[in-house]
Amino acid sequence: MRNLTRLGRVLAVAALLTFLLGPFLWQGLTSLTPEAELGGRGWPSHLTWRAWAGALAREDFLWSLFNSLVVAAATTCLCLLCGAPAAFALARLPVPGRGLLLGGALAVSMFPPIAVVSPLYLVLQQMGLLDTRAGLVLPYATFALPLTLWLLTSFFRQIPSELYRAARVDGCTPFQAFRWVLLPVSGPGLATTALLVFVFAWNEFLFALSFIHSPGRRTVPVAISLFAAEHAEPWAEIAAASVIATLPLLVLTVLFQRRIVAGLTAGAVKA
Amino acid sequence: MASVSLVDVEKRYRGGVLAVSELSLTIADGELVSLVGPSGCGKSTVLSLLAGLETPSAGRILIDGRDVTGSPPAERDVAMVFQSYALYPHLDVAGNLAFPLKLAGLGRAEREGRVREVAQMLGIEALLERKPAALSGGQRQRVALGRALVRRPKLFLFDEPLSNLDAGLRAQMRSELKRLHARLGATFVYVTHDQVEAMSLSDRVVVMREGRVQQVAPPAVLYGKPANTFVANFFGDPRINLVPPRILGRPEHPAALLGVRPEELELLAQDAPGTQPARVELVEAVGPESWVTVELDGSRLTARVAPGSEPSPGEQVWMRVREESRLHAFDARGERLETP
Numbered sequence: 001m002r003n004l005t006r007l008g009r010v011l012a013v014a015a016l017l018t019f020l021l022g023p024f025l026w027q028g029l030t031s032l033t034p035e036a037e038l039g040g041r042g043w044p045s046h047l048t049w050r051a052w053a054g055a056l057a058r059e060d061f062l063w064s065l066f067n068s069l070v071v072a073a074a075t076t077c078l079c080l081l082c083g084a085p086a087a088f089a090l091a092r093l094p095v096p097g098r099g100l101l102l103g104g105a106l107a108v109s110m111f112p113p114i115a116v117v118s119p120l121y122l123v124l125q126q127m128g129l130l131d132t133r134a135g136l137v138l139p140y141a142t143f144a145l146p147l148t149l150w151l152l153t154s155f156f157r158q159i160p161s162e163l164y165r166a167a168r169v170d171g172c173t174p175f176q177a178f179r180w181v182l183l184p185v186s187g188p189g190l191a192t193t194a195l196l197v198f199v200f201a202w203n204e205f206l207f208a209l210s211f212i213h214s215p216g217r218r219t220v221p222v223a224i225s226l227f228a229a230e231h232a233e234p235w236a237e238i239a240a241a242s243v244i245a246t247l248p249l250l251v252l253t254v255l256f257q258r259r260i261v262a263g264l265t266a267g268a269v270k271a
Numbered sequence: 272m273a274s275v276s277l278v279d280v281e282k283r284y285r286g287g288v289l290a291v292s293e294l295s296l297t298i299a300d301g302e303l304v305s306l307v308g309p310s311g312c313g314k315s316t317v318l319s320l321l322a323g324l325e326t327p328s329a330g331r332i333l334i335d336g337r338d339v340t341g342s343p344p345a346e347r348d349v350a351m352v353f354q355s356y357a358l359y360p361h362l363d364v365a366g367n368l369a370f371p372l373k374l375a376g377l378g379r380a381e382r383e384g385r386v387r388e389v390a391q392m393l394g395i396e397a398l399l400e401r402k403p404a405a406l407s408g409g410q411r412q413r414v415a416l417g418r419a420l421v422r423r424p425k426l427f428l429f430d431e432p433l434s435n436l437d438a439g440l441r442a443q444m445r446s447e448l449k450r451l452h453a454r455l456g457a458t459f460v461y462v463t464h465d466q467v468e469a470m471s472l473s474d475r476v477v478v479m480r481e482g483r484v485q486q487v488a489p490p491a492v493l494y495g496k497p498a499n500t501f502v503a504n505f506f507g508d509p510r511i512n513l514v515p516p517r518i519l520g521r522p523e524h525p526a527a528l529l530g531v532r533p534e535e536l537e538l539l540a541q542d543a544p545g546t547q548p549a550r551v552e553l554v555e556a557v558g559p560e561s562w563v564t565v566e567l568d569g570s571r572l573t574a575r576v577a578p579g580s581e582p583s584p585g586e587q588v589w590m591r592v593r594e595e596s597r598l599h600a601f602d603a604r605g606e607r608l609e610t611p
Contacts (some may be wrong), residue, residue: 094285166357169428170418171321171345171374180370184361 018048024246031240038235051236052244059216061241064223071133071219072201075140077208079197080190083148088178090149091156092164102153108145117210124211131213139207144197149197155189156182191256199249220245273335273348273425273458274300275321280330282316282482290316291482294330303452303459305469307505308479314462317340317479318428321460323347334426345374350419351428354435356411358403364390364414365399371422389421409440420455429461433468445471466506478502495597500528500605509533509562511599512572519592520547527606530599531592536574538563538582539589546589551582565590 031051033044055061090098120139121130129135159182167177183190205221212218218226225239227234273299282291287339290323298304303558306314319325331340336580339347350371352545358367368386377385390396393413403411410609412432419427432448433441449472452459463469469476470490478493478501486498490506497503503511512531516524519531541544549565549572561581564573574590582588592598 160355160357162353162355162357163359165319165322165324166351166353166418167359168324168344169349169351170371170422173343173345176374181359266406 024243027239028243031236031243033236035234035236051234052242054234055237055240055244058227058237060218060226061220061223063216063221064218065245067133067217068202068220068245071136071140072198074133074137075144076194076198078137078141079144079148080194083145083152083193084183084186084190085175086177087149087152088156088182090153092161092178092182093174102150105146105149109143111143113143113206117206120207121210130211131217133217135211136204136208136219137201139211140201140204144200147200148193148197151193152186152189155186155193159185173193195252197257198252202245202249273339273382274298274456275460276331276333276336277317277320278331278333280317280320280327280332282320282325283328283475289482291320291327294484296484296487298460301456301458303461303472303474305461305463305473305476306479307463307466307469307476309483311478311481313482314477315430315463315481316482318430318460318462320349322349322351322428339350343575347426348422348424349428350422350424351430352415352419352432354431356403356415356435358406358414358418360403360413363400363402364395364406366413367403368399368417368421371418375422383422384482389417389601393417393422398589408436409444410434412440412444416451420451425458426460426507427457429459429463431463432461434463434465441468444531448472466508470506478505490509496607497530497599500530500601500606503530503599503601507532509573509575512536513601514570514572518547518567518570518572519598520545524598527603528601528605530601531572532597533562533573533575535593535597536572537591537593538565538576539591540582541587543591546591549590550584551584551588555582556581579592 015187029044030038032047032049034046034048034050037044089095090102095101116139124130124135124138127135129138163185166179167181168174172180203221204219205225208219208222209225212222219234224238224245227241229240274341275296275465277294280291280294281289283289294306294317306317308314310505316325318328321338323342323346326341331338333339334347335348359370362370365386368389373387386399387396390399393416395410395413395417398410398414403414406414412435415432429448433444436444441518445468448459452472461469461472463481470493473490475487476487476493477487480501486493486502488496488498493502494506497506497511500513510533512533513528514531516522516526516529521529542548547567549567551563552566552571553562553564555562555564556578559578561576561578562573563576563581564571566572567590572590588604602608
């Protein structure tokens with residue numbers, strides 16, 4: 001009986017892992033399959049790095065990786081820079097209309113991006129930010145800030161209020177208490193938030209497609225989608241590029257993993 | 272060192288909850304004053320008001336004669352020890368102790384000197400490089416105390432600092448605090464819900480209930496002359512016996528309730544003049560004495576009895592008040608009546 005439950009659990013985990021990892025592994029396998037055998041059934045006759053070489057040989061693609069990195073990193077920094085002090089204020093200071101503010105932020109994030117593409121296009125045009133990386137960072141930060149605000153506000157609220165009060169009595173101004181006491185103990189919350197914002201900015205497609213025209217300024221999702229622009233569809237190269245585009249996120253997640261787990265479960269158990 | 276005055280202070284929170292009302296209190300320089308009461312009585316709010324973590328809705332707060340009603344905590348030169356200790360988890364013990372000094376702009380040499388001095392005084396020198404997570408409860412308590420001491424503030428505030436310690440350590444820290452107070456000669460304001468702590472530590476005790484002060488007096492007066500039935504009930508273990516006068520054989524007495532402390536109630540084996548018959552209900556031996564609960568006419572009274580001389584449950588006894596002057600009389604609203 002005990003062995004049966006155990007077997008059941010193993011099967012359930014295996015099924016879940018297959019569901020989550022399957023597409024990614026399939027993608028990886030596709031990227032290593034010879035062009036001629038794509039679309040066929042069964043395992044490829046042999047594996048080849050040719051598609052990887054092809055993807056990495058595309059200058060546009062390499063630039064897009066760089067662009068995405070810059071845009072996503074800038075968005076993350078901007079969000080944390082604006083979001084962390086705001087979230088601290090919402091969590092600890094007597095801000096009137098706190099619920100309204102948080103609700104408003106949530107409402108902003110509910111807007112379907114497609115509905116604001118045209119107005120944003122005009123705004124960016126007026127600001128002279130069309131076809132620039134900064135022109136992506138601004139709208140990305142706008143859409144990612146509500147998430148930042150919500151995550152960090154709830155994170156700061158979980159930090160015992162006595163810590164903030166102790167800092168104040170010890171002579172801190174509210175901002176000093178934030179900077180020297182709350183921020184240093186918020187590593188897990190900041191890491192979790194940063195990663196989620198980074199992933200959002202890294203994956204974003206619609207704005208990147210609409211606001212950038214120069215091939216040299218495209219981000220990864222757009223660049224990959226344009227691989228197939230000619231008559232041939234280079235599936236293996238697209239697969240290779242997709243795997244390559246996933247790697248930075250994988251690295252970041254592994255790097256932050258321990259802090260993030262702490263961040264996701266903070267307050268659940270007594271420290 | 273500082274004197275503290277609260278003048279007609281009121282604190283109403285957003286949403287209209289009245290936490291403190293009509294509070295006027297003067298604390299002398301070097302005095303140790305406790306604020307006690309059940310949870311939610313406003314005692315911690317008073318501490319926050321003194322620290323500057325909250326601003327009163329009305330009234331004024333003076334420290335050393337200077338009006339600090341609207342001043343931020345940094346301008347008050349007040350230190351506080353919190354119930355949860357509130358140590359900064361990212362700093363080691365030395366960092367925690369030096370934190371307020373850094374904010375005050377003291378130089379490195381001066382900071383290190385003071386940290387060492389305080390660590391020595393509290394016996395935590397060996398812990399200076401440890402993080403708070405690696406300390407026991409008692410050690411954390413000492414570090415929290417040290418972080419307050421290191422500033423040499425005018426006024427020390429304690430918010431139930433011992434309630435997270437186990438019983439043995441609590442008693443030890445209590446006497447240590449009392450010694451510390453004597454040594455520093457500083458003004459201490461101490462919040463607790465523990466009547467023993469308040470009685471044993473304080474020069475004067477402020478009893479609060481639902482945001483209002485019930486009585487301000489030295490411990491002996493609180494115990495000997497409680498201003499109302501709430502105060503009478505709050506101090507003393509076992510509690511004071513509060514019964515209608517007829518139960519004590521005084522049907523003519525003008526009071527609504529008479530109070531008699533368990534040590535003032537005498538139980539006799541035989542009838543004697545001025546006694547009332549009662550039935551023993553419960554006998555609890557607590558070591559140096561026993562608590563005997565008797566029942567008469569629907570009222571229960573407890574008496575302290577020397578061990579070995581307790582009656583048995585169900586037995587008939589005769590009770591009387593040892594000394595008439597120790598009888599407390601209260602009117603129908605529970606206020607003390609001064610017996611002529």
